[in-house]
Amino acid sequence: MYDFFFVLFPRYLPSLLEGTVMTITLSILSMAASIACGLLVALGRMSRFRLVRMVLNAYVEVFRDIPLIVQLLVIYFSLPQFGISLPAFWAGVLGLTLNLSAYLSEVFRAAIMSIDKGQREAGLSIGMSAYTIQTRIILPQALRIALPTMGGYFISLLKDCSLVSFIAVNELLRKGTMIIATTFKSMEVYMMVAIIYFVLSFVASRIVIRIERKLTPKYLLEELRRGNGAAHAGGR
Amino acid sequence: MDRHDDQIVVRIEGLRKEFNGVQVLKGVDLSIRAGEVAFIIGPSGGGKSTLLRCMNFLETPTGGTIKFRGEALCHEENGSIRIKPESAIRQARAKMPMVFQHFNLFNHRNVLQNVIEGPVRVLKQDREKAIGEAQEILRSLGLSAEMEKYPAQLSGGQKQRVAIARALAMDPEVILFDEPTSALDPELVSGVLETIRVLAQKGRTMVVVSHEMGFARSLADQVYFVADGVVRESGPPDHLFNNPQTDQLKRFMSSILR
Numbered sequence: 001m002y003d004f005f006f007v008l009f010p011r012y013l014p015s016l017l018e019g020t021v022m023t024i025t026l027s028i029l030s031m032a033a034s035i036a037c038g039l040l041v042a043l044g045r046m047s048r049f050r051l052v053r054m055v056l057n058a059y060v061e062v063f064r065d066i067p068l069i070v071q072l073l074v075i076y077f078s079l080p081q082f083g084i085s086l087p088a089f090w091a092g093v094l095g096l097t098l099n100l101s102a103y104l105s106e107v108f109r110a111a112i113m114s115i116d117k118g119q120r121e122a123g124l125s126i127g128m129s130a131y132t133i134q135t136r137i138i139l140p141q142a143l144r145i146a147l148p149t150m151g152g153y154f155i156s157l158l159k160d161c162s163l164v165s166f167i168a169v170n171e172l173l174r175k176g177t178m179i180i181a182t183t184f185k186s187m188e189v190y191m192m193v194a195i196i197y198f199v200l201s202f203v204a205s206r207i208v209i210r211i212e213r214k215l216t217p218k219y220l221l222e223e224l225r226r227g228n229g230a231a232h233a234g235g236r
Numbered sequence: 237m238d239r240h241d242d243q244i245v246v247r248i249e250g251l252r253k254e255f256n257g258v259q260v261l262k263g264v265d266l267s268i269r270a271g272e273v274a275f276i277i278g279p280s281g282g283g284k285s286t287l288l289r290c291m292n293f294l295e296t297p298t299g300g301t302i303k304f305r306g307e308a309l310c311h312e313e314n315g316s317i318r319i320k321p322e323s324a325i326r327q328a329r330a331k332m333p334m335v336f337q338h339f340n341l342f343n344h345r346n347v348l349q350n351v352i353e354g355p356v357r358v359l360k361q362d363r364e365k366a367i368g369e370a371q372e373i374l375r376s377l378g379l380s381a382e383m384e385k386y387p388a389q390l391s392g393g394q395k396q397r398v399a400i401a402r403a404l405a406m407d408p409e410v411i412l413f414d415e416p417t418s419a420l421d422p423e424l425v426s427g428v429l430e431t432i433r434v435l436a437q438k439g440r441t442m443v444v445v446s447h448e449m450g451f452a453r454s455l456a457d458q459v460y461f462v463a464d465g466v467v468r469e470s471g472p473p474d475h476l477f478n479n480p481q482t483d484q485l486k487r488f489m490s491s492i493l494r
């Protein structure tokens with residue numbers, strides 16, 4: 001026990017922390033990209049053009065029906081056969097983003113559709129353009145509704161980043177595995193990796209809650225307090 | 237155009253609307269003059285809301301003409317309807333805003349923001365100027381104390397008066413009201429009616445769908461009785477209410493007054 005905390009941990013920590021930074025970087029990049037893409041996909045799926053809807057529906061279906069790890073392997077190992085070859089890191093970001101965007105687009109679509117149609121009509125009735133209505137009226141309300149669910153997905157994402165180790169990105173889990181390869185201390189090192197993941201998720205979920213509190217306006221707090229926090233679906 | 241026609245703000249001729257093959261409006265004619273308060277009454281499902289929503293182009297007419305200030309927003313050509321481009325429709329809406337039964341205030345904006353949203357985003361007014369004018373309007377409607385509140389914090393009557401303020405802020409030529417008091421608790425109805433009465437006294441042109449017959453009688457210049465998708469009867473309120481011509485209007489009045 002003493003050895004674990006005061007000898008081995010300090011010895012391996014710098015290397016594991018490098019992996020942690022990589023995990024965080026992957027998560028934040030993929031999350032930001034997924035919010036943007038997910039929103040575009042959500043809007044596209046409500047487009048009046050049938051072809052756009054069909055293509056995007058197919059995209060969401062495909063990426064939800066294949067395990068993330070398989071998607072990552074395909075992007076990293078199979079795409080080069082077709083002349084698309086990405087560095088491991090960007091293959092990871094791409095895979096995570098394509099996957100999460102599919103899920104977030106569902107979240108955004110549900111949130112947008114939950115906005116009463118009277119909101120849109122009120123905008124129209126005073127001469128607002130469709131664009132103004134979307135950006136000033138619908139999306140600000142929809143995003144606030146989607147916020148808790150988005151937070152849940154971010155926590156999931158932090159953990160899902162461990163899958164990227166399979167395509168040789170030096171994130172936390174892979175760093176651990178590499179240490180084990182030279183030291184054979186699998187029991188201790190996996191335990192350290194687990195502890196770091198726990199701390200990471202724990203801190204992240206506290207931060208997410210704070211952001212939610214900050215961004216939730218007065219008019220919604222009232223409703224949430226009454227227990228209508230139905231949006232708290234969390235990860236997958 | 238004779239002198240009389242100059243004063244017509246909205247002229248509707250042969251307006252038709254169908255939903256999935258069902259004719260809901262079957263050729264409605266009516267004209268709204270400047271400064272006039274027109275009431276639309278009639279049984280539920282008769283097409284009153286659809287008529288108002290067509291005027292605001294929340295519904296797209298399937299036939300007929302709607303002229304606003306002499307400009308045809310839609311008309312028929314070779315048997316099919318032609319609608320003006322989106323930008324022209326938006327301009328018309330800004331000058332002919334609608335007040336809804338269920339208020340439809342922007343939930344995520346406070347009262348003042350609700351009122352300035354149109355002037356700033358649609359009329360491209362300077363924000364400070366818009367705020368000044370919005371405060372003036374809200375004050376005149378007795379809402380000075382509510383400016384920072386969110387819709388969820390208001391009573392139904394206050395919400396509807398904010399919705400009226402939002403319409404007034406557009407500096408409209410006509411305001412359309414679709415049953416503005418139907419969603420209100422009984423004790424809140426009179427406040428909103430009083431607000432509308434004051435607007436009428438100031439010479440506002442308004443089209444009001446309402447079941448408040450006493451109110452219609454005391455305020456209307458013209459009353460249109462709409463049933464089964466057509467204007468069955470129209471005229472000044474005394475005339476219409478004292479001498480209903482059709483059985484349908486007689487039955488409607490007795491059902492309402494009962």
Ligand SMILES: Nc1ncnc2c1ncn2[C@@H]1O[C@H](COP(=O)(O)OP(=O)(O)O)[C@@H](O)[C@H]1O
Binds near residue numbers: 280
């Ligand atoms: N969006 C719609 N789709 C299909 N039918 C509609 C729609 N809106 C209204 N209707 C139908 O049109 C008729 C007139 O409705 P409405 O204009 O709301 O009447 P009113 O306001 O006089 O009660 C009703 O039979 C209603 O069911």
Ligand SMILES: [Mg+2]
Binds near residue numbers: 284285
């Ligand atoms: Mg109606």
